[in-house]
Amino acid sequence: MMPVNPNEIVVSAIQITAVDGEKEATVGKILDLLDTAGQRGTQLCVLPELWTGLGFSDESVYRSIAEPIPGPVTHRLAEKAKKYGMYIAGSMYEEAGSDYYNTTPLITPEGRIAGKYRKTHLFDAPNRTDIPPGIMESKKVKAGDNLDVYETEVGKVGLSVCSDLRFPEIYREMALKGSEILVCASAFLSPRYDHWEFFLRARATENQCYVVASGQYGTEPKSGLSFVGRSMIVDPWGTVVATASDREECVTAHIDRAFIKEVKQRYPLMEQRLPELYPTLRGV
Template structure:
């Protein structure tokens, strides 16, 4: 299966421009043969544009998600639509299972080739350090996996990388590829590279970390890019710099099974 990471330029608060870049990247990746495309965290509004979160929050039945579904269906690809700000009250009113009936969540949605919502992941670990994320958002509770093209795929988001127990739970669900939409800033580049690789090594699975690109002047923050795919040995399959670009690599579920069979470290786990 060919996996494409779309490292998008994200302009804070520029909704239509950000969506247009996402649509262009998905279409280009599909033309190049991608089966699954992953977008970055908060690619619609921009992670650090916290004042814009309430204005642009959307329930899972909102036209925004119809547009994202169309990106998948029109291009015949699976799509992990990075993350967006979800209006939990609106999703609850539409019948979705939500962690709270009010407030907002940092939510990733997996669309299949027909544009159907196959999995919804809400970021479990909200950034502390007096960050507005932990003040504005509700943490997720569910940990779905999606079977896609013969591969069991799990989703986590950015700061989740620092909490390895979440990834062990995904391993118990049979995950073979974990995608990690992110908005990881400078200067913590070494953390970004080390944590993604560590999660792949310890869980003997593919880990695909998809970051954004761009600067948030109000937050005095720049995203570090460097979207990367690690294989089950922790070897870098592909990586990019900090400019907007795409990374496409092949991932093979049989490699996960072979590695876990030849080096069955997971069998030695003790609670």
């Protein structure tokens, strides 16, 4: 029998079409796909952005979708995490007193919430004629204010959500904090597959980390908005090692943490940075 590679990790990304007003059915789809991920030996599973409901069909439906974290839905995720011994991350509307956030909790194999990331770079696009009737995420949720990196049994993990991808600074910050796996829960609007793949490969390559990204897929029938899907796992060399097809599914890949060290030895980019040349990036 071949020895087990201690650096090998099984990661999965789940994509679905979340439908406003059908929260229980949507949660059920995710729980079924978590069974698929768990049966494959997944150790880290990433869910899409706003996977309990997108909240785009009217201005207030997000309030009925939102719930506290921890809360009923995260308790159900925790049961799957404990059953299969895996970490689970994905974003949902969080109700926190009188405030709302787009929040990604990181659930541990013991069923605990190790921490949560509240989306920092909200998607505000009031003048986009191709997104009826324009989206102003800041009218619904408040922005978060931390970029924590979590020490886990599968390595150091940084969390992000969708439009964060357009801001390379936050991924560099997490990489400098030692992140080995960058998670992105997304509802990336279609037709922008070229942006989606480009950003994921760039974030992986420039930070020499794995990226595990899950997206909403298809057209949400209540709002008519469509999403790229194509959930993706990218290695530190910028190679796409797995991509979901055009359907609701779970995509899985085996990744090797030793490859992170190898890539950093080939090009010690972090050591070659010259922060004194980037003064405008500080405090601006």
